[in-house]
Amino acid sequence: MSKQLKCPVLMYHALVEKRATNLHTVHITVEAFRQQMEWLAANNFQTITIGEMLQGFAQKKEGNYCVISFDDGYHSIYRYAMPLLKQYGFCATLYLTTAPVGKDDFSNTGINAKTLPTNDKPLNWQEIKEMQANGWSIEAHSVTHTDINKLTAAQLQFEMAESKKIIEQHLKQPVLHYAFPFGKYNVASLKIAAKIYQTASTVHAGLCSKRSNLHRLPRLEINHTTTIKSFAKKIQTGFDSSKEKLRASARDIVFRNPVVKDLSKKILGKRVN
Numbered sequence: 001m002s003k004q005l006k007c008p009v010l011m012y013h014a015l016v017e018k019r020a021t022n023l024h025t026v027h028i029t030v031e032a033f034r035q036q037m038e039w040l041a042a043n044n045f046q047t048i049t050i051g052e053m054l055q056g057f058a059q060k061k062e063g064n065y066c067v068i069s070f071d072d073g074y075h076s077i078y079r080y081a082m083p084l085l086k087q088y089g090f091c092a093t094l095y096l097t098t099a100p101v102g103k104d105d106f107s108n109t110g111i112n113a114k115t116l117p118t119n120d121k122p123l124n125w126q127e128i129k130e131m132q133a134n135g136w137s138i139e140a141h142s143v144t145h146t147d148i149n150k151l152t153a154a155q156l157q158f159e160m161a162e163s164k165k166i167i168e169q170h171l172k173q174p175v176l177h178y179a180f181p182f183g184k185y186n187v188a189s190l191k192i193a194a195k196i197y198q199t200a201s202t203v204h205a206g207l208c209s210k211r212s213n214l215h216r217l218p219r220l221e222i223n224h225t226t227t228i229k230s231f232a233k234k235i236q237t238g239f240d241s242s243k244e245k246l247r248a249s250a251r252d253i254v255f256r257n258p259v260v261k262d263l264s265k266k267i268l269g270k271r272v273n
């Protein structure tokens, strides 16, 4: 039986030398990140971009491939992740929130400053260009990282289209991929995504495959609680546990039509994501 390509897309945020207690669980230590990269190299994984993943599906490629993605645009990624990835010959994708670029902090965005690493800051365009020159793929992650439920239709359109435009202007490259801030999406954002992006990523667990919905791609959150054992399990199966896998299959069936998701959100409120 031929095994078709199933590709894990890893999601990272900031990297820190030492974790402070108030730090959001998605920011991990440089050492944990290094160990995970070492695991990928030891297990013969090759890193690809989202675009290359789509080509791999079309060509029915087999093998150990994964996508490494970073959200928001923290300076620590430039400082720690870029040189480390270079050592391993790995490439990565940055989903960039554009408004904070070059600023001192993430104020006036939906990113919660209280749970951020204190000595981190947003990337600037010079650093982002250097990352691009090092083989990073720079994609969009909204303008201000505002919760989708707080946006009007016009604001949503702006957040999704303007971030693409700004990156394209600065980097002179097409931006074809989007990651939903907080992983949240609805019927309206899926419509915009389908119009202007080749893919859009969520934070649903699972592996990407030829059968994945291109505008609701799953991504694997790697956080402070991820051990090397659970990292390996996530990469190989797409899930932390069989319970999570079951929940994901149920969600895929119930929410196949995104209208159902929007309706349940209206009825059940915050519990639906």
Ligand SMILES: [Zn+2]
Pocket (backbone or CB within 6 Å): 071, 072, 141, 145, 181, 182
């Ligand atoms: Zn984000």
